[in-house]
Amino acid sequence: MRLIETFQTADFIDTLASLAVAFVLGTLIGAERQYRLRTAGLRTNVLVAIGAAAFVDLAMHLAGPDGATRVIAYVVSGIGFLGAGVIMKEGTNVRGLNTAATLWSSAAVGACAGADLAAQAVALTMFVLAGNTLLRPLVNAINRSPLDEKSSEVDYDVKVTADAPAMADVRDLLVEKLEAANYPVGDVEVVDRANGAAEIVARLTRTAVDPKELDVVVADMERQAGVRHATWEASTRD
Known part of the structure; x- marks a missing residue:
């Protein structure tokens, strides 16, 4: 052969x-x-x-x-x-x-x-x-750095990754905590992820935020049952 x-x-x-x-x-x-x-x-x-x-x-x-x-x-x-x-x-x-x-x-x-x-x-x-x-900490630090809202349009997104079964409750709780901190939510998007997880993305309607206030909300969300990870970031539209 x-x-x-x-x-x-x-x-x-x-x-x-x-x-x-x-x-x-x-x-x-x-x-x-x-x-x-x-x-x-x-x-x-x-x-x-x-x-x-x-x-x-x-x-x-x-x-x-x-x-x-x-x-x-x-x-x-x-x-x-x-x-x-x-x-x-x-x-x-x-x-x-x-x-x-x-x-x-x-x-x-x-x-x-x-x-x-x-x-x-x-x-x-x-x-x-x-x-x-x-490089993740550096990326997060850059994303959270203050932006000049006068020279560019800025979007602020709060992202929470949670177990799929708890997604609805976590989404409602996130909106509730953001509004309690005087940050109205303009839009909430849910993206399915692997391993039975879902990412909840809440976009704020405010044109400027206090990073410390959002850090408090994010830290509070990470302590909730069913939440795997929480963070926030700012991005420009130009």
Whole structure:
């Protein structure tokens, strides 16, 4: 049989090592996304990393580095289509950009693993995890920084992630607490998330807020039963 004739133990072990590295590193990236309840979670990131590693490893064995280079170019463009599937436009808001970028990064990790660049794959994984975790406090600080309402139109959104069964009660309680703090709610949107969760987004009608007052409301909401996470952010329309 042709299969037996072409089987090379060293090549097979090399492929297993590449796939194992892609699997472990893809798991690390995907676990963080799963914890954040993102659309593309653990399994998606693992499969993207493994798939990229498999294609690049196959090209390395069949056509050498030149063939792998061509395959990597196709992987980059192919993951672009996959990432587009997780990007959603909801009114004036666009969601999923970070998730799509993470999928792209997972493919890069897999490509490094498939090209036998394990150390580079590990380093890239650390940078991806740092971007998705260590930069979150900085992002929140920037989003909460005072904006010049005179020079730009500003929207203030209070976001609460809660268990789906408690969603209705949490939504009513959020509106009640915001109005009690003299922050009328203009619109409330509920977005389904993974693992039986829902995100409640309450947009305020006030043109300016006191960050300390919203921090109190958010902290109070996080103590409520069924609430997983609560935060608020400001964004401009220009």
